[in-house]
Amino acid sequence: MDAIKSSAELVGFGGRTDLSTDLNGDTTVERVRVTPRGSVTRVQIFDQAGNKLRTITPFGNTFRGGAFVALADLDGDGIKEVVVGSGIGMRATVNVYNSQTGALVKSIDLGINSTRGARVAVADLNGSGRFDIVVKVPRLFRTTVFFIPGQTLTPATTIDL
Numbered sequence: 001m002d003a004i005k006s007s008a009e010l011v012g013f014g015g016r017t018d019l020s021t022d023l024n025g026d027t028t029v030e031r032v033r034v035t036p037r038g039s040v041t042r043v044q045i046f047d048q049a050g051n052k053l054r055t056i057t058p059f060g061n062t063f064r065g066g067a068f069v070a071l072a073d074l075d076g077d078g079i080k081e082v083v084v085g086s087g088i089g090m091r092a093t094v095n096v097y098n099s100q101t102g103a104l105v106k107s108i109d110l111g112i113n114s115t116r117g118a119r120v121a122v123a124d125l126n127g128s129g130r131f132d133i134v135v136k137v138p139r140l141f142r143t144t145v146f147f148i149p150g151q152t153l154t155p156a157t158t159i160d161l
């Protein structure tokens with residue numbers, strides 16, 4: 001449990017909605033930002049000069065509950081994926097996008113009824129040398145943590161805290 005928490009807090013946990021990193025390995029840093037709750041939830045990618053490179057609307061044009069982001073190269077092709085956890089008010093979902101095209105790689109329904117947000121983080125938890133996704137979902141009387149291997153993008157382990 002401690003291992004998951006400490007690794008996961010390296011990137012993403014705590015509700016990060018604004019991250020900067022080099023998405024495509026060209027040594028220039030891009031900025032990834034989530035629009036605030038109350039406006040239509042979009043993930044925007046900017047270059048260093050502040051030019052918007054692309055916009056992802058992960059949960060449709062009516063969802064305004066925000067989102068959580070984590071960035072990591074999950075499949076090892078040198079391009080980071082954008083991991084987007086749903087915000088408040090919809091069934092907990094994690095969508096994974098290609099940061100260069102904006103294309104949806106996979107939408108993962110976590111299979112629980114919580115609408116309290118899916119906080120995402122990335123870390124290599126199983127020693128595969130690739131990043132995996134950890135998702136923390138607050139529920140009524142507990143918090144559920146999901147481990148999603150980056151290579152399968154299918155939830156493998158669930159822990160109730």
Ligand SMILES: [Ca+2]
Pocket residue numbers: 021022023024025026027028029030
């Ligand atoms: Ca770059």
Ligand SMILES: [Ca+2]
Pocket residue numbers: 072073074075076077078079080081
């Ligand atoms: Ca990749």
